[in-house]
Amino acid sequence: MTPPVGQEWEPVCRLEDLEVERGAAALVHGQAVALFRTHDDRVYALANHDPFSRASVLARGIVGTRGEVDFVASPMHKHAFDLRTGRCLDDDHVSVASYEVRIESGVVQVGSRQERRASA
Amino acid sequence: MTERIPRTDPRGTHQRRTLVVVGHGMVGHRFVQAAVERGLTETHDVVVVGEECRPAYDRVALTSYFAASSADELSLLPSGRYDDPRVDLRLGTRVTGVDAEDRTVALDDGTQVRYDALVLATGAAPFVPPVPGRDLPGCFVYRTIEDLDAIRDAAATATSGVVIGGGLLGLEAANALVQLGLETHVVEMAPRLMPVQLDEAGGRTLVRHVEGLGVTVHTGAATEAVLGEEAVTGLALAGGGRVEAQLVVFSAGIRPRDQLARDAGLAVAERGGVLVDEQCRSSDPHVFAIGECAAPGGVMYGLVAPGYSMAEVVVDALLEGAGTFTGADMSTKLKLLGVDVASFGDAFATTPGALELVFADAVAGVYKKLVVGRAEDGGHRLLGGVLVGDASAYGVLRPMVSSGITLPDNPEELILPARSGAGAQLGLPDEAVVCSCNNVTKGEIGSAVALDEDGAHACQDLSCVKSCTRAGSTCGSCVPVVKNIIEEHFAAQGRVVDKGLCEHFSLTRQELFDLVAVHGYRRFDDLVEAHGRGRGCEVCKPVVASILASQFNGHVLGAETKALQDTNDAYLANIQRNGTYSVVPRIPGGEITPEKLIVIGEVARDFNLYTKITGGQRIDLFGARMEELPQIWRRLVDAGFESGHAYGKSLRTVKSCVGSTWCRYGVQDSVGLAIALELRYRGLRSPHKLKGGVSGCARECAEARGKDFGVIATEKGWNLYVGGNGGANPAHAQLLAGDLDTETLVRYLDRFLMYYVRTADRLQRTSAWVEQLDGGLDRVRAVVVDDELGLGAELEAAMVRHIGSYRDEWQATLEDPDKLARFVSFVNAPGTPDPSIAFTTERGQIQPVVPDDGSGAGGGRTPEPVLVAATIGVREQA
Numbered sequence: 001m002t003p004p005v006g007q008e009w010e011p012v013c014r015l016e017d018l019e020v021e022r023g024a025a026a027l028v029h030g031q032a033v034a035l036f037r038t039h040d041d042r043v044y045a046l047a048n049h050d051p052f053s054r055a056s057v058l059a060r061g062i063v064g065t066r067g068e069v070d071f072v073a074s075p076m077h078k079h080a081f082d083l084r085t086g087r088c089l090d091d092d093h094v095s096v097a098s099y100e101v102r103i104e105s106g107v108v109q110v111g112s113r114q115e116r117r118a119s120a
Numbered sequence: 121m122t123e124r125i126p127r128t129d130p131r132g133t134h135q136r137r138t139l140v141v142v143g144h145g146m147v148g149h150r151f152v153q154a155a156v157e158r159g160l161t162e163t164h165d166v167v168v169v170g171e172e173c174r175p176a177y178d179r180v181a182l183t184s185y186f187a188a189s190s191a192d193e194l195s196l197l198p199s200g201r202y203d204d205p206r207v208d209l210r211l212g213t214r215v216t217g218v219d220a221e222d223r224t225v226a227l228d229d230g231t232q233v234r235y236d237a238l239v240l241a242t243g244a245a246p247f248v249p250p251v252p253g254r255d256l257p258g259c260f261v262y263r264t265i266e267d268l269d270a271i272r273d274a275a276a277t278a279t280s281g282v283v284i285g286g287g288l289l290g291l292e293a294a295n296a297l298v299q300l301g302l303e304t305h306v307v308e309m310a311p312r313l314m315p316v317q318l319d320e321a322g323g324r325t326l327v328r329h330v331e332g333l334g335v336t337v338h339t340g341a342a343t344e345a346v347l348g349e350e351a352v353t354g355l356a357l358a359g360g361g362r363v364e365a366q367l368v369v370f371s372a373g374i375r376p377r378d379q380l381a382r383d384a385g386l387a388v389a390e391r392g393g394v395l396v397d398e399q400c401r402s403s404d405p406h407v408f409a410i411g412e413c414a415a416p417g418g419v420m421y422g423l424v425a426p427g428y429s430m431a432e433v434v435v436d437a438l439l440e441g442a443g444t445f446t447g448a449d450m451s452t453k454l455k456l457l458g459v460d461v462a463s464f465g466d467a468f469a470t471t472p473g474a475l476e477l478v479f480a481d482a483v484a485g486v487y488k489k490l491v492v493g494r495a496e497d498g499g500h501r502l503l504g505g506v507l508v509g510d511a512s513a514y515g516v517l518r519p520m521v522s523s524g525i526t527l528p529d530n531p532e533e534l535i536l537p538a539r540s541g542a543g544a545q546l547g548l549p550d551e552a553v554v555c556s557c558n559n560v561t562k563g564e565i566g567s568a569v570a571l572d573e574d575g576a577h578a579c580q581d582l583s584c585v586k587s588c589t590r591a592g593s594t595c596g597s598c599v600p601v602v603k604n605i606i607e608e609h610f611a612a613q614g615r616v617v618d619k620g621l622c623e624h625f626s627l628t629r630q631e632l633f634d635l636v637a638v639h640g641y642r643r644f645d646d647l648v649e650a651h652g653r654g655r656g657c658e659v660c661k662p663v664v665a666s667i668l669a670s671q672f673n674g675h676v677l678g679a680e681t682k683a684l685q686d687t688n689d690a691y692l693a694n695i696q697r698n699g700t701y702s703v704v705p706r707i708p709g710g711e712i713t714p715e716k717l718i719v720i721g722e723v724a725r726d727f728n729l730y731t732k733i734t735g736g737q738r739i740d741l742f743g744a745r746m747e748e749l750p751q752i753w754r755r756l757v758d759a760g761f762e763s764g765h766a767y768g769k770s771l772r773t774v775k776s777c778v779g780s781t782w783c784r785y786g787v788q789d790s791v792g793l794a795i796a797l798e799l800r801y802r803g804l805r806s807p808h809k810l811k812g813g814v815s816g817c818a819r820e821c822a823e824a825r826g827k828d829f830g831v832i833a834t835e836k837g838w839n840l841y842v843g844g845n846g847g848a849n850p851a852h853a854q855l856l857a858g859d860l861d862t863e864t865l866v867r868y869l870d871r872f873l874m875y876y877v878r879t880a881d882r883l884q885r886t887s888a889w890v891e892q893l894d895g896g897l898d899r900v901r902a903v904v905v906d907d908e909l910g911l912g913a914e915l916e917a918a919m920v921r922h923i924g925s926y927r928d929e930w931q932a933t934l935e936d937p938d939k940l941a942r943f944v945s946f947v948n949a950p951g952t953p954d955p956s957i958a959f960t961t962e963r964g965q966i967q968p969v970v971p972d973d974g975s976g977a978g979g980g981r982t983p984e985p986v987l988v989a990a991t992i993g994v995r996e997q998a
């Protein structure tokens with residue numbers, strides 16, 4: 001997970017500051033980012049913006065699994081987004097940005113926007 | 121059983137033999153059927169002598185005769201004759217004696233018939249204990265269609281009747297008396313009903329059901345005499361008790377009709393019955409006995425299935441086969457007075473080391489017990505059990521006892537309320553006998569619905585399977601399992617029906633509610649681990665949170681439940697389209713002092729909130745940023761407000777008109793009652809939101825009948841309506857009970873709401889819940905008003921517990937830093953407001969600006985109000 005050129009890792013909070021299986025919003029590189037901590041203590045970061053309701057709310061959704069996929073359900077109209085990729089599980093044409101995350105000495109760091117294979 | 125069809129005696133030779141069957145009841149008929157099917161009539165002429173005036177009928181279903189249009193409906197041989205001409209059926213004729221030396225029987229029409237083989241199938245007769253007065257007119261037994269005709273005639277002039285005997289048949293007879301409109305009593309000597317089959321607790325549950333149907337039960341009561349001069353007037357009980365009745369039905373057990381055998385000098389068992397060996401052969405090798413008149417190995421069996429087995433064994437013996445009868449499963453399943461009752465295997469846990477697993481749902485009147493023992497492989501196996509109120513699991517459980525298979529890891533699942541596909545999960549082996557009456561295995565049912573060589577199904581549905589395999593065609597108790605096996609089969613071909621909540625739980629809300637009640641789970645993780653799969657989702661997590669809240673009333677943001685809460689519960693406020701929240705303090709009954717009104721105004725002004733009066737007579741403050749909620753509530757709580765739960769699936773408001781205090785038409789104090797009810801039920805988490813209303817007179821200004829519960833004042837008290845709502849599918853509440861005093865009204869409401877909370881489905885509103893209940897509003901009335909299940913006290917106690925554990929959620933949140941931690945805009949910039957939230961002004965108040973493209977934080981502030989279109993937004997406030 002080497003950060004692409006031109007992007008810094010930004011320390012955001014301690015892992016314990018995040019509730020398990022719940023999200024929290026953070027300001028990273030000037031953007032609202034939703035951080036999610038899953039039951040196995042992995043952390044994911046998506047843009048906080050729900051493209052359906054156009055409100056900055058994804059961090060406040062319920063976290064769960066669909067099959068093997070960890071996802072968050074938007075608190076607005078319950079659209080589901082894959083925590084790893086930001087892909088909307090209910091609508092193939094929609095996705096939100098996802099960010100690289102790493103944990104160094106208990107501190108959650110958010111890196112650059114992830115490349116997506118299928119993105120335009 | 122090997123099947124041997126002797127062909128040594130071709131038809132027409134002089135060596136044809138004669139087989140005489142005495143008795144054309146259920147077992148005698150089955151014997152003749154089997155004899156014809158298996159070719160016995162190729163070598164034998166069969167003479168059947170039956171004392172009753174009609175051919176065999178379904179005695180097991182005798183009680184349904186009252187509902188039947190004629191006796192023909194029960195007939196097992198409606199044409200009155202067998203197709204095989206070699207069977208000679210002589211009805212209305214009695215065998216008066218057997219001469220075992222000469223091998224002849226004497227008939228009451230004076231004729232004699234010689235036999236090569238004689239089969240006694242004379243059944244049993246009701247036992248009438250030798251109490252004085254037992255021969256008085258008005259005394260009956262319950263065995264034949266003629267008995268029922270006589271009882272019906274006598275009931276026409278009687279007002280009350282009593283059944284002596286609280287066993288299986290006694291309760292059937294009691295059912296009949298109830299159906300005939302008599303005030304009905306049951307007198308049982310043992311301390312509980314059905315003492316042979318049920319344990320204490322099962323017997324108690326049954327008494328509750330039976331009494332709920334209006335039957336008076338006297339247990340531990342011995343009958344001393346039947347009273348009356350010319351006819352029955354009542355019963356005297358030991359200890360001085362008396363029961364008034366003009367009709368008495370004796371149902372104190374049965375005795376085998378073995379008199380013919382006794383007179384012929386054949387051996388009989390100590391407790392009655394023709395003593396026979398494993399081939400059902402009596403002490404005379406030419407004489408067999410089958411059914412209730414027989415006692416194989418000294419034991420008589422008062423059920424039809426063992427009799428059927430005996431019939432097959434004797435046909436086999438006459439064909440020189442090797443079939444034997446070595447005892448029978450005495451398991452029973454019946455519907456008594458509409459109550460399912462089953463008892464099977466070691467129901468009393470007498471096996472050393474046996475454990476009991478009990479599920480009791482007093483709300484539904486269900487008692488289920490499994491008796492479990494150690495299997496050889498170290499796992500558990502089922503030894504027996506008792507089911508009262510819901511015996512749907514019987515068909516699956518009974519074969520588990522006989523096949524001895526190792527139980528699944530969660531054996532309690534077997535008795536938790538039935539769910540779709542139970543049979544599939546339980547994985548019965550193919551050789552398990554599913555229908556014990558007709559000895560049909562799971563494998564045979566499977567092949568009936570399987571594709572044949574031409575690619576066609578032999579059977580497509582249950583009725584075809586029933587007629588092809590006979591499974592489920594006798595007592596019917598295995599029908600649900602047969603159905604499951606068929607469904608499972610079709611499901612395997614791609615037709616799947618799943619009634620589960622979501623991919624994580626194949627259970628309904630009510631099933632989860634029961635699991636939480638039985639196991640006391642307090643964490644989602646434990647529940648999903650034991651009974652589900654995966655990590656949950658936006659559907660099941662809030663359901664579990666709501667169930668935990670209904671049962672334990674912990675804080676919504678408590679450590680174990682905070683991650684489960686849905687959008688609004690998660691922040692104790694209602695989210696709006698731009699991600700801000702609305703705040704609704706409780707204003708019970710819509711009554712508010714000027715001081716408090718001013719506080720609301722000040723808070724709205726200071727936090728710049730949009731203010732609107734709601735339909736529930738309170739004030740909604742919109743546009744609060746999430747991180748502002750604690751400060752706003754600090755102000756409100758300090759002024760004496762508490763959460764209005766506008767965000768929860770819980771009680772919202774109890775709306776009221778101004779009532780008799782001010783209104784010149786009012787007849788009762790509707791405001792006072794509305795406030796009391798709103799405070800009583802505040803914070804009650806439920807499957808859907810709940811609203812109430814109280815109107816002070818019949819003008820109904822509070823629109824109470826548009827609420828889940830509505831109260832309308834009358835001159836004499838209150839009328840209580842339930843099951844109303846507005847919204848997309850409006851429903852008018854229906855009258856549950858009228859002219860109640862306040863205390864009774866509150867009692868009924870406590871019961872109604874708790875009954876709903878316990879049994880409704882996810883997001884099922886009271887109207888839909890009432891509608892889908894078996895019996896609808898009448899069922900609600902039976903439970904809530906008439907307390908037919910005897911649950912009133914329990915439901916009320918649950919409500920009292922709720923009331924006692926109520927705390928204002930917002931006050932508790934403000935006092936706890938852990939709960940407050942969530943209320944920050946950004947974890948790494950708690951003081952920075954979310955820049956994407958922007959407002960404009962309209963009619964002097966703020967309104968959200970929604971960015972018109974999808975570009976993330978875009979939008980920004982729009983300083984000038986822009987009127988895009990003159991639309992009036994309609995939105996539902998959760």
Ligand SMILES: Cc1cc2nc3c(=O)[nH]c(=O)nc-3n(C[C@H](O)[C@H](O)[C@H](O)COP(=O)(O)OP(=O)(O)OC[C@H]3O[C@@H](n4cnc5c(N)ncnc54)[C@H](O)[C@@H]3O)c2cc1C
Nearest residue numbers: 143145146147171179180214215242243411412422423424
């Ligand atoms: C109300 C009721 C409910 C029941 N419910 C159940 C149930 O749920 N499950 C269950 O397994 N069992 C039930 N039973 C019991 C079941 O009906 C019997 O086990 C079954 O009928 C026994 O069959 P059988 O042929 O041995 O006797 P029967 O059906 O009684 O037939 C015997 C026949 O022989 C005739 N007979 C007797 N003596 C002579 C003679 N000398 N000459 C000519 N004919 C003679 C009788 O008149 C009678 O017709 C119930 C019984 C009753 C009464």
